[in-house]
Amino acid sequence: MDWDPLSVSADLVVLHNPSFLKFNASLDTRIIARHLVVVAHENFLRPGGHEAFDVLGCLGRIDQASVALRKSIAPVSEHNRKIVEEWLANDRLFRHWDVLDENWFNICDFDLKAPTRKPADRRGRLSRPGFEKFPKTEDLDLCFSEVAEKNVILGADTLIYHGIRRPHWTLLKFAEIAPEQFFGMIDFMVYFTAPTWRESFGRVIAEAIAAGKVVICDRATGSSFPGAVLTASPKQVDQLIFEMINNPEKYVKQVKRAQGVLANFSSRRFIDLFSSTLQGAKKP
Amino acid sequence: MKMKIECAGKAEATLDARVLFARQLASHGYEVLIDEADLPDQMTRNQKYEALAFVRDCRDTKFDRVIVLGAENTDGATQTRLRDVKLDASGEIVAIGRFPSTQERISAKSKIAYASGYEPNVIDLKDLFPNAINQSGTVPAAVPDTFNLAPPVSEQKHLCFLEEGFFDEDSAMESLFLTATASRQPFAVVTSGKAKERLRLLRYSEIEAYSYSEVTPEALTNMCCMASFFGKSVPGDRMAVFLVNLVGRGGVILDGTESGQITTAGAPAIRVPAEFRALLPYLNKVVDSQMNLISKKIRENDWLASNSIKKLEDALDIGRPTNKTKKSPTKRRVLFMPTNGVGLGHAQRSALVAGELSSSNEVAFAAFPSCVPMLQNKGFDTLPLVQKSDAHADSFANDLVNFRRLVNHTHRGDVLVFDGVYVFDSIVRATLENELRSVWIRRGLWQVGQSNATALERRKVFSRIIVPTEAFDELNEIDFQTGPLHPVGPIVQTVSMNSKAREELRKALSEELEIEFSRLVVTMLGGGVAADRSAQLQAICQTFERRDDVLNLVVVWPHATLSPSLHGWRNSIPVRTLHALHFCKAADFVISAAGYNSFHEVIYNQIPAIFVPQMAPFMDDQERRARSAVEREIGAATSAEDIWSLLRHVSRFLESGEVDRISARLHELQLPQLGQTAAARIVGEVVHQ
Incomplete structure (x- = not known):
């Protein structure tokens, strides 16, 4: 198969993330398909309804370069679905596109680790180092407070570079240690992002749950994993952790419940989902 | 309305843009700040004088607006600066830029939103001012609504903007000298620092000249009623801001740029031949005889409204400032500023002149610490200035503070009387920026070969130069170069004691x-x-x-x-x-x-x-x-x-x-009459000018 072919013809053509065209004037590959599915890997809109990238431009380039009986957008989570629907509802040019019924979630086939039975106030977060991944410094201070035994931030390149440090923080650059090592240092994953950005799925949350950790995040970010995370504001983090370490049973129960939720994102489920879409595309 | 000015990119490359915009807004009465944490490590002397008015420690300040210029260049360093910005409840970040595509506009908006946690209002200068003079500029050049300003304080000049290359031509100096001396309007050149220095070292040092960065665009505007531009184009945002300020005051612009940049933008300017030599006959034949008509046409031009400060204010959603201009007291103040020199001679002399001024004048002093007790003993209100010190980081650090003190303690039209040899930057800048009428008391008797070139070059900002003469004629020189010279008798105190x-x-x-x-x-x-x-x-x-x-x-x-x-x-x-x-x-x-x-x-x-x-x-x-x-x-x-x-x-x-x-x-011995009364009379004339 050619890389960047001039033309792609198939019953089902899947384009993973339309934002790859955001700096291109056109899509130079001609697509002919029964069913074209564009996966909304990145949220189209940021909180407040602001465009996260030039969605109209990117989808327009795909639309112009493709001939298909059906053109669909596959959301990756419930939160992401709402955004796709909101965006399509506000744009008359893309009324011929539909939204798939099922979410094309991230496959989360992780080995599940048992939770500790003696949780301590050992907190941490793991992410890429971009500004969008971090809340304001005052919120970071609340999430990783002096009362904690340990605060480990992996992916803190930006904080390190710009001198945003605290004596009670352990700042590590992205990939400075392996995720397993990181998860070995913490019992609570406290994950808040910039209020102006949101995860479309939140794979890092699934990773933490699989590693046997309790995850605390904001309500919207946690909506991809209903029942699997504790939702709170940064102000409530200290109290929430205090309650958990004083009630280890509750901690264990929470991790087990969360790991049960991860079954919804297994490769088996995804194969079923994909097969059904493929079958649908083959129907005359 | 408290505003902070940011600019995307490295601090050293963006400082000029930040200060230029800050001053533009401040001159309309807004409170504008630049965070001292965002200053570059290295700053030029001129940058320090200009930035000082706006620089504050902003760590705990909540702003109504944080304005990010050049937002299309938002990078990691810019994002870091915005990370801990604090806004008032109704505050907003405004990103101003020139965005080549929708995606770049969205990228800039997103980056700022991620870093600051606030969603910025984005203004594309291409949309706001499509006919701007500075089509690729970072700083908006908005026309102020200043038609109703009070009459100018100083003599109004014709400022001629010449590129450095102009001075390479063989006949350039002759034609410049001819134009400068034969123009009906007092004539001054604005050019690069290098070219200005060349001009000073040549035989044509009496042509009044300013470098682009020596004087703020607002101060340049205050001193002129006409400007002509020659060379490839209008040099940068700074001069574009000067140009719109002048148009806003009803000044006449002559566009001699090769591209016709000003007239092509639709701005109210007169296209003149790009050949500088043609300027003088053009002035005589066309401009001078039709000044009233030209001014009328300028005021009626639609371009003014489409590039107005009002449009910018609306886009920034900042309303109209409540205190548009610094209020001037009804009575003009005379502020004497003697240099400290070797002893107290300058202060003594100034005190003698001040003592001879009519009691109807409000007289005060700004003086160095060594002179303050003596002046206060004589009953003068004295603003202390800061003494130069080896302990300061810059040799002119004290003058920076003195400059701000002079600016803050004077008002438009006040009279500043300086007694000293070396004219400090603070005096030049305070005179031009606050539109003061300044008088220089400058004794003569230079040593043979002594270099006073810098001091004398600065005489251009004084409306009178009082020369206290020596008692004996052979010690007095006739200096034809120094323009508005007013020799008076020796200014010294006498004591009668029987x-x-x-x-x-x-x-x-x-x-x-x-x-x-x-x-x-x-x-x-x-x-x-x-x-x-x-x-x-x-x-x-x-x-x-x-x-x-x-x-x-x-x-x-x-x-x-x-x-x-x-x-x-x-x-x-x-x-x-x-x-x-x-x-x-x-x-x-x-x-x-x-x-x-x-x-x-x-x-x-x-x-x-x-x-x-x-x-x-x-x-x-x-x-x-x-x-x-x-x-x-x-x-x-x-x-x-x-x-x-x-x-x-x-x-x-x-x-x-x-x-x-x-x-x-x-x-x-027969001695000339003492000069303090005559000197005071000259100062009085300036006060009542």
Whole structure:
């Protein structure tokens, strides 16, 4: 198969993330398909309804370069679905596109680790180092407070570079240690992002749950994993952790419940989902 | 409405844009700040003077608006600066840029939102001002609504903007000189710093010239009613802001750029030939005869509204400022600023002129610490200035503070009277930025070969230059170069003391010091700033120590350093005083340096003297002054190095009747009238101009 072919013809053509065209004037590959599915890997809109990238431009380039009986957008989570629907509802040019019924979630086939039975106030977060991944410094201070035994931030390149440090923080650059090592240092994953950005799925949350950790995040970010995370504001983090370490049973129960939720994102489920879409595309 | 100005990109590359925009908004009455944490490590002298008004520690400040210029260049460093920005409840970040595509606009918006946590309002300058003069500029050049400004304070000039390359042409200087001297309007050149320096070093130094960064665009606007631009284009955002300011004031713009940049944008300007040589005939034939019509056309031009500050204010959603202009008091103030120099001479002279001003004037001083007590003793309100110090990071750090003090303590139209040799940046900038009418009291008698080029170049900001002349004609020069020169008689204080008062003072000294004497000598050889006179003083004290009839008062200014070796003599007593002249008047004779003040005070108060000139590269020619006294036989003089000669003179003054002979000649001497009244009259004229 050619890389960047001039033309792609198939019953089902899947384009993973339309934002790859955001700096291109056109899509130079001609697509002919029964069913074209564009996966909304990145949220189209940021909180407040602001465009996260030039969605109209990117989808327009795909639309112009493709001939298909059906053109669909596959959301990756419930939160992401709402955004796709909101965006399509506000744009008359893309009324011929539909939204798939099922979410094309991230496959989360992780080995599940048992939770500790003696949780301590050992907190941490793991992410890429971009500004969008971090809340304001005052919120970071609340999430990783002096009362904690340990605060480990992996992916803190930006904080390190710009001198945003605290004596009670352990700042590590992205990939400075392996995720397993990181998860070995913490019992609570406290994950808040910039209020102006949101995860479309939140794979890092699934990773933490699989590693046997309790995850605390904001309500919207946690909506991809209903029942699997504790939702709170940064102000409530200290109290929430205090309650958990004083009630280890509750901690264990929470991790087990969360790991049960991860079954919804297994490769088996995804194969079923994909097969059904493929079958649908083959129907005359 | 409190605003912070940011600009995407590296701090050193964006400072000019930030300051330019801050000043533009501040001149409309908004409170605008630049965070000191965002200053580059290296700043030029001009940048420091211009940025200072806006720089604050903004760590705990909540803003109504944080404006990010050049938002299309938002990078990691910019995002870091925005990370902990604090906004008021209704505050907003505004990202101003030129975005080549929708995606780039969204990218800039997102990056700022991620870093700050606030969703910015994005303004694309291409949409806001599609016909801007600076089509690729970072700073919005908005036309102020200043048609109704009060009449200009200073004489209105024609400013001609010339690119550096202009001066490479063979005939450039001749045509420039011709245009500058033959124009109906006073003419000045605005060009690069390099080109300005070339102009100064050439024979054409009398052409008034400013560099782009020497004066703010607002100050340039204040001084002119017409501007012409030659070369490829209007040079940068800074000059574009000047241009819109001038258009906003109804000034005339002549577009001689090769591309016709100004007229092509639709701005109200007159297209003139791009050849500079054609300017003068064009001015004479076309512009001068139709000024009223041209002004009318400018005011009616639609371009003004489509590029107005109102549009920018609406886009920023900042309403109209409540205090559009700094309120001027109804009464004009006269602020004297004497330099500190070697002693208190400049301050003394200024005080004499100030004392002669009509009581209807509000008079105050801005003075260095050494002069403050003396001026306050004379009853003048005195704003203290900061003394230069080796401990400062910059040699001009004190002048930066003094500049802000002068700006904050003066109002448009006030009169600033500077007495000194070197015109500080603070004086030039305060004069131009606050539209002051400035007067320079500048004594002459430069030493041969002494370089005063920088000082003299700055005469351009003064509306009058008062030259206190020397008492003797051969010491006065006629300087045709210095324009608005106003020579006046020597400005010195005189003390009248009758023989009874003289005897009482001598008696009081004798009682106070418990020294019997029949001869009183006052020695004042300076405070040791210009030269060390310890050896001479030692020799003098030693000579007097052998006699029983002498009291020698070694007089210095109150702040001067006294050598420990001056203490312990039986009949030589060191005295720190502001009233040296009273002791001199009571003395039989004085041993004195030959500075302007001490020399003329001695002569005008008819006190026999032995002059010991002080010579330093930065001082006036004291040797010539001392020589003129010797030639008239009204004093003796000796070089500082010739101690034996000095002691011979002392001996003659004590023994041979020399003092009486000199005293008699001093009483017969015809001297020019003192100049303080004339100087005060000139200052008064400027006040009521």
